Structure formats: C-alpha cells, structure tokens
Amino acid sequence: MPLLEKILGQFTQVGIIAVLIVFQQEIRKFLLIIGRTSFLAENKNWWNIFPWKWKIDESFSNNYEDIVDACKVLAETNSGAIIVLPKTSEMRMIAATGEIIEGEVTRRLLIAIFNKTSPLHDGAVIISKGKIKAANCVLPVSDNPDLLNKYGLRHLSAIGITEQTDAVVLVVSEERGTVSFVKEGKITENLRTDHLVELLNAEFAKEMLNV
Numbered sequence: 195m196p197l198l199e200k201i202l203g204q205f206t207q208v209g210i211i212a213v214l215i216v217f218q219q220e221i222r223k224f225l226l227i228i229g230r231t232s233f234l235a236e237n238k239n240w241w242n243i244f245p246w247k248w249k250i251d252e253s254f255s256n257n258y259e260d261i262v263d264a265c266k267v268l269a270e271t272n273s274g275a276i277i278v279l280p281k282t283s284e285m286r287m288i289a290a291t292g293e294i295i296e297g298e299v300t301r302r303l304l305i306a307i308f309n310k311t312s313p314l315h316d317g318a319v320i321i322s323k324g325k326i327k328a329a330n331c332v333l334p335v336s337d338n339p340d341l342l343n344k345y346g347l348r349h350l351s352a353i354g355i356t357e358q359t360d361a362v363v364l365v366v367s368e369e370r371g372t373v374s375f376v377k378e379g380k381i382t383e384n385l386r387t388d389h390l391v392e393l394l395n396a397e398f399a400k401e402m403l404n405v
Contacts, residue, residue, distance in 0.1 A: 257299045258394040261321065262387045264304035265366050265373045274368030275308040276318040276348050278333070280361040281398070284322045288355070292317050292331035299326055308366070318351065318363075334358055336379065345381075352376040362397055364390065 261277060268275045278285070293314060297303055299321055307329045308315045317330035335347065336354035345353070352363040357379040365374045365381075372384040375393055385393075 257324075258391050260299060260301040261304065261364070262373075262390045262394070264301045264308075265364055265390070266387050267301070267305055268308050268366045269371045269373050272368055272371045273308050273310055273315070273366065274348055275304075275315075275364070275366035276333070276352050277304070277364040278318050278320045278331070278352075278355060278361050279363070279394070279398075280320065280322050280359065282360055284327060285320055285359065285361070286327075288318075288331050288333065289320050289328035292320075292328045294328050295326050297326045299324060318355075338379070349374070349376075349381065353379050353381060356380075362394070 265275060265277070278288075303326060304319065306312060307319060307326075314330040318333050319329045320327045320331055333351040334354040334357075335350045336342075336357055338353070338357075341350060341353060346369075348368070349365055352365045352374075353376055355361055356363055356376050363376040365376060366372075367374070370384075373387070373390060374381050374383040375385055375390060376382075377397070
C-alpha cells in the first residue's frame with residue numbers, strides 16, 4: 195500500500211503538470227475572462243486584492259491627441275508600435291510581462307519607447323488611468339485561422355488581446371506605415387489621425403456613460 199500510494203502520488207503530480215502544459219492557452223484565457231467578469235460584488239474590498247480585479251479609476255482622462263500624434267510620427271518613420279487601452283481593468287497580469295513605467299502619457303515618451311533602437315520597442319505599451327503603465331509587454335496572439343496568413347505578429351497580438359478582453363488597440367505597421375484600430379478581434383486599417391481621436395473619445399465616453 196505505501197508503494198502504491200507513492201506511485202499514485204507521483205502520477206498525480208505529473209498529471210497536474212501535464213494539464214498545465216497542454217491547457218496553458220485555455221487557462222490564460224480563463225484568467226483574462228475572470229479579469230473582466232463581475233460575478234461577485236465589485237464593492238467588496240477583499241475581492242479587489244486579486245490582480246485581475248484592480249480596476250481603473252473612472253475619473254482619469256487620457257491624452258488621445260498625444261497618443262495619436264505619436265502613432266502618426268511612428269507611421270511616417272515606419273516604426274512599428276502597439277498601444278493597448280483597457281476599459282475596465284489595468285491588466286496588471288499582462289503589464290507584469292514587460293517593464294513597469296508608470297509615466298505620464300506624452301507624445302515624446304511614446305515615440306522614444308517605440309524607437310527602433312529602444313530595447314522596449316518590440317512589445318506592447320499599456321495605457322490606463324491616464325498613465326503609461328508598462329512597455330515591452332507580451333500579448334496573447336490570435337489563433338484565428340482566417341488571419342494567420344494575413345497579418346504579422348504585431349497585428350495578431352493586437353487582435354488576440356481584444357478577443358480576450360475589452361481593450362481597444364492602436365497598431366502601427368512597420369512595413370506599410372499605417373495606423374489601425376482594433377476592437378473585439380476586428381481590425382480597421384489605414385485610418386486618419388483625426389478619425390482615430392474621434393474613435394477613442396467615442397469609445398471611452400461610451401464607457402463612462404455606462405458606469
């Protein structure tokens with residue numbers, strides 16, 4: 195019996211590890227879904243200790259003009275960029291995959307981050323609560339078979355994070371020098387800067403009305 199117990203114990207440990215490896219993408223999606231789902235009361239302080247429940251303070255305002263101006267400059271210099279703007283969560287689990295910045299949102303800082311010589315330029319920037327929270331973040335990549343051969347990793351990452359969260363994303367194409375808007379897994383390409391500002395203002399104004 196002790197030998198059998200030891201064998202079964204080892205099997206259980208290996209089984210748990212195998213499940214985590216095989217279903218890592220599903221587990222990741224589950225955690226992201228938990229992050230935007232309110233199946234318990236939001237006003238319970240103990241519930242807010244979990245990292246996926248750290249919510250955005252609705253009193254902040256983002257400088258969309260500076261964000262879009264930075265995208266315009268980056269597009270003109272064919273510098274790729276991906277900027278994530280969450281609506282209801284600061285996405286700290288995603289931010290933890292990059293470098294924490296907690297800096298003011300400015301055109302110059304965004305351009306510096308995505309400069310091709312910057313060590314932070316490859317990943318995504320997360321902007322929430324009126325601040326650049328983190329840079330060089332790793333995003334989940336869309337596995338939509340209809341998109342895999344159409345877009346590169348940067349655009350697939352933007353689509354992936356919007357498939358799994360309520361964030362909207364701006365993507366600057368390094369190859370084409372264009373700016374795209376991504377929401378709910380759908381991408382609108384080659385937008386004018388004034389149209390982008392309107393989209394962002396409308397998107398977050400709508401969110402504020404729902405509070």
